Amino acid sequence: MKFQNKVYTLKSGSQITVRVPEDKEAQGLMDLKRGYIENTSTLPWTLEEYPKDIGRELDIIEEYRESPNGILLVAECDGELIGNLDITGSKRLKMAHTAMVGMGIKEAWRNQGLGKALMKSAIEWAKNNSAIEILWLDVYASNELGYNLYKNTGFEVSGIIKGFFKEENGYMDKIQMYQRIR
Numbered sequence: 001m002k003f004q005n006k007v008y009t010l011k012s013g014s015q016i017t018v019r020v021p022e023d024k025e026a027q028g029l030m031d032l033k034r035g036y037i038e039n040t041s042t043l044p045w046t047l048e049e050y051p052k053d054i055g056r057e058l059d060i061i062e063e064y065r066e067s068p069n070g071i072l073l074v075a076e077c078d079g080e081l082i083g084n085l086d087i088t089g090s091k092r093l094k095m096a097h098t099a100m101v102g103m104g105i106k107e108a109w110r111n112q113g114l115g116k117a118l119m120k121s122a123i124e125w126a127k128n129n130s131a132i133e134i135l136w137l138d139v140y141a142s143n144e145l146g147y148n149l150y151k152n153t154g155f156e157v158s159g160i161i162k163g164f165f166k167e168e169n170g171y172m173d174k175i176q177m178y179q180r181i182r
Contacts, residue, residue, distance in 0.1 A: 001129050003071060008117040014077050016114065018121040020065070021074045025081065026057040029074060032081045036104040042143035043104065044165055069099055069131040073121060075114055082109045085118040087126060087135065097133040099126065103146075111145060119153040126181050133182050140165060141173035155179045 005019040021029055030052070037045045051057065064072035069089025074081050083105035090098050101122060105114050126132045137155065139146045155177040164174035 001068075001071075001125070003073070003121075003125055006117070006121045008113070010109075010112040010114060010117070012112050014112075016075050016077045016082065016117060018073055018075050018117055021061055021072060021081075021084075023058060023061060025074070026054050026061060028081045029061070029084065030054065030057040032074075032084060032106065033104060036106055039107045040104075041167070042140040042146060044138075069096060069129065071122070071125055073118060073125075075105075075109075075118055077109075082106045083114050083118055085122050087122055087132075089132065096131065099132050099135055101135050101137040115146070115149045116153065119149060123153060123179070123181075134178055134180055136176065136178040139175050139177060141175055147175060147177075150177050153179075 003020050005017055007015060007017050009015050034047060034050055034052075037043055037050055038047045061072060064070050064086065067089055070087050072086045073084060075083040083103070085101065085103040087099045087101055090096050103115065103118055105118075123135070126135055135155075136158070137150060139150060141147075141160070156179065157175055158178045159176045161174045161176070163171035165172040
């Protein structure tokens with residue numbers, strides 16, 4: 001399903017575009033992801049786990065492009081990739097109507113409305129995709145900004161798993177949230 005580019009103005013006055021990435025942006029997308037993975041404590045990735053292979057990043061872009069129930073979006077400002085969001089539809093037949101949401105934003109662009117713009121674009125896309133009925137996501141209990149964003153964009157808590165994420169300094173609870181699209 002085709003995605004129509006969206007333009008938003010952030011709290012700072014910066015104009016950003018939310019769109020599907022192009023193949024030529026694979027290196028920039030990989031650098032963006034590796035950058036925010038390295039600079040956050042609220043994602044279940046470590047820098048060592050995320051691929052450094054440009055071919056693998058191209059494969060990821062292509063997989064989302066071909067997916068009937070998933071999409072990969074990027075946010076860019078003046079040619080710089082500053083955030084991304086993916087909706088990963090389940091490949092299992094009994095769950096193909098569900099899709100997981102994942103998002104990351106460059107540290108300097110957080111708390112400016114970029115997450116809201118990405119979520120708004122993704123939810124609108126999902127509502128126009130007849131294959132998706134439920135969006136769901138996991139959020140660290142310590143991620144107040146993320147939790148509030150998801151709550152304010154229509155997600156509800158469906159459960160909490162205590163001590164789910166194992167961090168260097170202990171365990172962190174996982175909050176699972178969902179939004180019924182139809």
